[in-house]
Amino acid sequence: MLLVVDVGNTHTVIGIFEKDRLICDWRIRSTPRITEDEFNIVILNLFQSKQINPGDISKTIVSCVVPPMMKILDDYCIKYLGHAPCWIDAESVKMPVLYDNPEEVGADRLVNGIAAYHLYKTSLIVIDFGTATTFDVITAKGEYLGGAIAPGIGISAEALFKRASKLPRVELFNPPKTVIGKNTIHSMKSGIIYGYAEMVDGMVRRIKQEMPAESDAKVIATGGLAPLMKNISNTIESVETGLTLEGLRIISQQL
Numbered sequence: 001m002l003l004v005v006d007v008g009n010t011h012t013v014i015g016i017f018e019k020d021r022l023i024c025d026w027r028i029r030s031t032p033r034i035t036e037d038e039f040n041i042v043i044l045n046l047f048q049s050k051q052i053n054p055g056d057i058s059k060t061i062v063s064c065v066v067p068p069m070m071k072i073l074d075d076y077c078i079k080y081l082g083h084a085p086c087w088i089d090a091e092s093v094k095m096p097v098l099y100d101n102p103e104e105v106g107a108d109r110l111v112n113g114i115a116a117y118h119l120y121k122t123s124l125i126v127i128d129f130g131t132a133t134t135f136d137v138i139t140a141k142g143e144y145l146g147g148a149i150a151p152g153i154g155i156s157a158e159a160l161f162k163r164a165s166k167l168p169r170v171e172l173f174n175p176p177k178t179v180i181g182k183n184t185i186h187s188m189k190s191g192i193i194y195g196y197a198e199m200v201d202g203m204v205r206r207i208k209q210e211m212p213a214e215s216d217a218k219v220i221a222t223g224g225l226a227p228l229m230k231n232i233s234n235t236i237e238s239v240e241t242g243l244t245l246e247g248l249r250i251i252s253q254q255l
Contacts, residue, residue, distance in 0.1 A: 001056045003081070004248035005073065006108060007064035009131040014043070015245040016052055024050040025245060032068035036075035043076075060085040061252045063107035063244070086255050094254050096143040108244060109136050110144065115247030116220055117142045119240065123216050125207055126243075127200065127236065129223030131155065135203055140216060148203060153196045153225055160192070172225070175232055197232045204235040 002017040007030055015025040026046050034042075047054060060077050062085045064070050070087070077085045086092070088111055090102035095114050099105050108128070113136050116126045124138040129152065136147040151159075153172060161169050170188050179194050181187025204219055211217055221229060221236045222243040230236045240246075 001052070001058060002249060002252055003057045003060040004245050004252070005060065005062045005064075005085075006111070006244045006248065007062065007066050007069045007073070008108065009066060012069075013245060014046065015242075015248075016050070016057075017245075017249050020249070022242065022245060022249075024052065025242070030066055030069065032066055032072075034072060036072050036079055039072055039076050040080045043080075054081060057081055059083065059252060061088070061248050061255070062086070063088040063111045063248060065106050065108055086252065088248070088251060092255065093251055095138075096141075098143055098145050105144065106134070109134055109147065111244050111247035111251065112136060112222060113138050113144050113247075114250055115243045116240070118247075118250050120218055120220070122218055123211065125204055125217055125219045127204075127219065127221045127223075127226070127229075128243075129153065129221065129225040129229060133200070133223075135207060137207060137211065137217075139212070145211075148207070150199065150203070153192065156196065157192050160188070173228060175228065193228070194232065197229060197234075200229060200233050201235045 004015045006013045010030060011027050012030045013027050016023050060081060062073055073085060077083060088107040090097045090105055093110050093114060097105055112126050112128055116124050117138050123140040126136040128134045131152050133150045133152050134147060137145040139145050161167060167188060170185050175193045176186050176189050179190050181190045208217055218237055219235050220238050220240055222240050226239045230239050
């Protein structure tokens with residue numbers, strides 16, 4: 001079995017593959033102060049819920065954007081799984097990285113790009129709605145061209161709540177039926193959700209203007225809020241919720 005782990009700033013996504021099939025996956029909170037022993041307790045509880053035997057895991061591959069978590073996961077794998085994990089960076093992937101400094105590209109962005117290109121084999125704009133919203137551009141040749149990073153919708157909303165004392169926190173998963181708000185909550189949800197969708201569409205339009213063969217670029221989205229944005233965006237063509245885990249599986253076969 002293959003254990004794949006994607007450590008993000010807010011959540012860590014864990015998956016188990018048996019050959020090419022994802023048999024189970026979980027999302028837990030990223031906790032940089034946890035020890036390898038505490039992490040093992042969490043993992044054991046998850047494994048037991050799906051009757052996974054840790055002894056059956058022969059390989060582990062990790063993408064991580066939280067540096068303190070790297071030693072924790074390294075120690076966990078060596079101590080409890082009996083092998084060191086494979087780590088994702090620009091040198092470990094076979095996709096050409098055209099960044100000025102390839103080592104600056106987040107591991108999750110590389111993984112998403114590789115998975116998306118494996119699925120579609122065309123030029124792509126991959127949008128990941130996480131703590132930050134990232135736009136990653138893949139050429140028709142399968143090269144990582146570059147991209148953009150914006151504050152995530154959750155961060156943007158949280159900044160509004162903290163800076164404007166009279167404004168309450170609002171639920172972001174259900175967009176209002178109209179853009180013109182008739183009360184404060186309606187107005188806030190409209191501004192946050194529809195305003196963010198317009199930012200996404202505007203960024204896609206600008207990115208396409210700079211891409212070669214722009215009309216061929218397919219726009220796909222992943223991350224927790226991707227389905228919401230797909231419903232109100234004019235540019236997102238499809239949602240791939242398991243993109244990162246699938247990308248880790250693909251890379252593990254190349255290592």
